[in-house]
Amino acid sequence: MRVLFSLLLLFGVLLVFIDAAHLSSAMTKMEPYSVTLRGQVESTELNNISSSGVTVVVRLKLELLNNGAKPVIFLATEPPVLVGATLAKSPTDSLSGKNLAVEYAGSGVDTSPKWAVLRKSLDQPYPPSDKVRILKPNESWGVEDSVGLSLPTEVGKSGIYFPKRESWEVIQKASPVWLRVICQVWPLNLEPPSHDRTELPFGHKLQQRWERDGFLLLKPLYSDPLKLELQNIKQ
Numbered sequence: 001m002r003v004l005f006s007l008l009l010l011f012g013v014l015l016v017f018i019d020a021a022h023l024s025s026a027m028t029k030m031e032p033y034s035v036t037l038r039g040q041v042e043s044t045e046l047n048n049i050s051s052s053g054v055t056v057v058v059r060l061k062l063e064l065l066n067n068g069a070k071p072v073i074f075l076a077t078e079p080p081v082l083v084g085a086t087l088a089k090s091p092t093d094s095l096s097g098k099n100l101a102v103e104y105a106g107s108g109v110d111t112s113p114k115w116a117v118l119r120k121s122l123d124q125p126y127p128p129s130d131k132v133r134i135l136k137p138n139e140s141w142g143v144e145d146s147v148g149l150s151l152p153t154e155v156g157k158s159g160i161y162f163p164k165r166e167s168w169e170v171i172q173k174a175s176p177v178w179l180r181v182i183c184q185v186w187p188l189n190l191e192p193p194s195h196d197r198t199e200l201p202f203g204h205k206l207q208q209r210w211e212r213d214g215f216l217l218l219k220p221l222y223s224d225p226l227k228l229e230l231q232n233i234k235q
Contacts, residue, residue, distance in 0.1 A: 034068030066135040071214030076133040084182035101165035175230035
C-alpha cells in the first residue's frame with residue numbers, strides 16, 4: 001500500500017511539473033517580447049469641476065523600454081497614446097486589479113481614407129523604415145501624454161457616468177495613490193472594417209511576415225504603478 005501511495009504521489013508531482021512546463025512554454029509563445037512602460041508624473045490638475053464630478057488630469061513623461069532579447073517593432077506614424085488608467089491604494093493593489101477607479105476611453109471608429117492608405121503602405125515584405133520604429137534590446141522610446149480620470153464628488157455616487165469608482169474625496173484622502181496607465185500602440189482603425197476589429201487580422205499578418213526583423217507589438221501596454229500625490233490639489 002505504501003509503495004502504491006508513493007507511486008501515486010510521484011505521478012502527481014510529475015503531472016504538476018509537466019503542467020507547469022506546458023504553461024511556461026505557452027506563455028513564452030504568447031509573449032515573445034518584453035517591453036516595460038515606466039516614467040513619472042509631470043503635473044496634475046482638476047478640470048470639468050461640477051457639483052457631481054471632477055476630472056483629474058495627469059500629465060506624464062514615460063519611456064517604453066525593450067528589456068527583452070529580441071527587437072520590438074512599433075508603428076511610428078501614429079505614436080503611442082494613453083487610452084486608460086487605474087487608481088489604487090498601493091502598487092500591489094494596482095498590479096492585482098484591486099482598484100479605486102478605472103477609466104478607459106479608446107479611440108472612436110474612424111473610416112477616413114487615411115487608414116486604408118496607411119494599411120497599403122505597411123503591407124510590405126519588410127517593415128518600412130519611414131513607417132515603423134524598431135527598438136533593439138535595451139533601447140527606449142520617450143513618450144509624453146496626459147490621461148484623465150472622471151470621478152464623482154459625492155460619496156457612493158454610481159451609475160452611467162461614474163461606474164464602479166470611489167469618489168474624489170475618498171481618493172484624495174487615500175493619497176498618495178498609485179496610477180497605472182494603458183498605452184495603445186496599434187490603432188484599431190488600422191484594421192480593415194469588420195464585425196470585430198479587436199481580432200487584428202492585418203496586424204497579425206504583418207507580425208508573422210516581419211518576424212525575422214523583430215516582433216510587431218499589437219497589444220496595449222500597461223505601465224508600472226506610478227505614485228500620484230493628490231493631497232494638495234484643490235477644487
